[in-house]
Amino acid sequence: KANSGCEIMQSQEEETFLYFAYGSNLMSERIHLHNPSATFCYVARLQDFELDFGNSQGKTSETWHGGIATVNQSPGNEVWGVVWKINKSNLSSLDKSSASVQKRVVCHWSIKRS
Template sequence: METIQSCTHTRLDGNLDVENGQNDSFLYFAYGSNLLRERIMLRNPSVVFLTLAHVLDYKLAFGSFQGKPSSTWHGSTATIVQAPGDEVWGVVWKMNTTDLCSLDSQEGVEAGIYVPIEVGAHTQEGKVLTCRSYQMNNYVYGFPSPQYKKVQHKKVICMGAEQNGLPADYQKKLDSIETNNYEGPVPVFEEIEAALRVSKTVQ
């Protein structure tokens, strides 16, 4: 794992340059709520699906920065932690660098909640793509809110996994995640529901 620069710098790490050394786009490996297209597009309009992939020697976990639940989701959120022999499945999105600050902001980079890292994402075709991803700082294990997991009786993360066709066994693993049973309002959840309704109308 290598920690990389945040959007407060003028450019991405050179290894994250995409296509012929150009630095106008980058690859992002999403494993949590950003698996869902409607979720990531709320703040990052340039995003384009590239491929499914998995990162080796990591596992998916849920936690809170310094033990404090997310004020956005009212519970713990997803992170990846090093775990030899394990793997995390996700989606590789291609994004314009104009959305880099928005993505970092969503992940709480400036507040020190997550740090951007560089991971090697293995595609089903056997390629290894160098991607930006995020890992939680000062992680304390906890449970996510139902809203972090559920949209219209489906889990946000699981819905993204189903939407993009992640392996069935991995989808079952995601489906088994416990929640903290929070029942209050979550504004970003309402935004996602609205975006899903628009998507259904367009289809």
């Protein structure tokens, strides 16, 4: 049985959170720059959202001068990404690296395995 590193022991549940990543945070190298505790869990789908680039202020990335990936509610659509388990001590660095995204979406979700 393959271990994804996502099994959470009871004592660790309060110290970690699950983070749905899309855009550049799909890449292991990118997420680990500021979030060294990130552990890959699984590929996931965010239902009733769509991927968009840019934001309401028209901001672009200062690094590569293109639109910044974001998600918006959109019934019937879906965004594919990955879920990382991250230590809560990395939450501020995650927020800082996503500073151009002005929202945090909390989704209630279920895991379906085939």
